[in-house]
Structure formats: C-alpha cells, structure tokens
Amino acid sequence: MLRTTFVFFTSALIAMFFVAAQTSLSNLWWLSSVDMPITGFIIISMLLRDLIGMSVAGAFPIIAVVAAGLVIAFFVAHILSKFISTERKILYALAGGAALFAIVVLMPLAFYNLDLIAGARTSLGKGILIIGGMIAGYYFGVKSKKVVTNEEA
Numbered sequence: 001m002l003r004t005t006f007v008f009f010t011s012a013l014i015a016m017f018f019v020a021a022q023t024s025l026s027n028l029w030w031l032s033s034v035d036m037p038i039t040g041f042i043i044i045s046m047l048l049r050d051l052i053g054m055s056v057a058g059a060f061p062i063i064a065v066v067a068a069g070l071v072i073a074f075f076v077a078h079i080l081s082k083f084i085s086t087e088r089k090i091l092y093a094l095a096g097g098a099a100l101f102a103i104v105v106l107m108p109l110a111f112y113n114l115d116l117i118a119g120a121r122t123s124l125g126k127g128i129l130i131i132g133g134m135i136a137g138y139y140f141g142v143k144s145k146k147v148v149t150n151e152e153a
Contacts, residue, residue: 003145011143026118094137096140104125
C-alpha cells in the first residue's frame with residue numbers, strides 16, 4: 001500500500017511537471033514573440049517557480065485537480081483490468097491521458113469555457129498535457145505492483 005501511494009504521488013508529480021512546464025514555456029514563448037529578452041536563467045527559474053507555485057501555492061493548487069483526476073482514472077482502470085486483458089502499463093497510460101483530457105477539455109465546459117490551466121489554451125498545449133498524463137499513467141502502470149488474488153495464486 002505504501003509503495004502504491006508513493007508511486008501514485010510520483011506519477012502525479014510527473015503529470016504536474018508537464019502542466020507547469022507547458023504553462024511556463026507557452027508564456028515564455030509569448031513573451032519572446034513580443035521581443036522580451038528571455039535568458040536561460042529566466043527559463044529555469046520560471047519553470048521551478050511555476051512547478052512549486054502551481055503545486056502548493058494559491059487558493060486552490062492545480063496539483064489537487066491533477067491528483068483527483070488521476071485517482072478517479074486509475075481506480076476505473078483498476079476495475080477495468082479485471083475484465084480486460086490489456087497490459088497494465090497501457091491501461092494506466094490511457095487512464096492518465098483520459099484524466100488530463102477531462103481536466104483540459106471537459107472541465108472548461110463546466111466553467112464557461114475558461115481554461116483552468118493557462119498552458120491548455122491551445123490545441124497543442126492540450127495535446128502536450130494529455131501526453132504528459134499518459135506518461136504519468138504509464139509510469140504508474142509499470143511501477144505499481146499487480147495485486148495477486150487467491151484465484152490467480
């Protein structure tokens with residue numbers, strides 16, 4: 001149980017890294033397009049600030065939304081794994097992608113088409129975040145142990 005919890009939080013951090021990096025880099029790209037000077041130090045410091053700021057700061061940290069989406073998606077994947085004979089890593093990768101899809105595509109529909117994540121304003125941004133969710137799910141599927149039931153033993 002402790003291992004699964006650690007693997008889950010690590011996968012949530014992987015997804016959160018993609019959210020923070022996509023948001024930071026899309027903002028930096030826009031700043032660069034209006035001739036703002038962007039240095040390597042600015043890129044690294046903004047990535048770190050956004051990762052920390054979006055994870056633990058603010059009125060409602062984005063990592064809570066990401067973790068909640070992943071919990072629901074991984075739980076559904078766990079249930080489906082009992083009925084579908086698909087590799088765990090593929091099933092959880094699809095679940096992670098579905099979680100981020102729900103966050104960046106479906107949730108804005110409930111909030112008057114307002115994107116909750118700034119990096120998800122474009123189709124490219126949404127795609128990158130969904131791929132990040134798939135990578136997080138793949139990690140979870142590979143690193144979490146499969147529970148062996150009495151019937152399988």
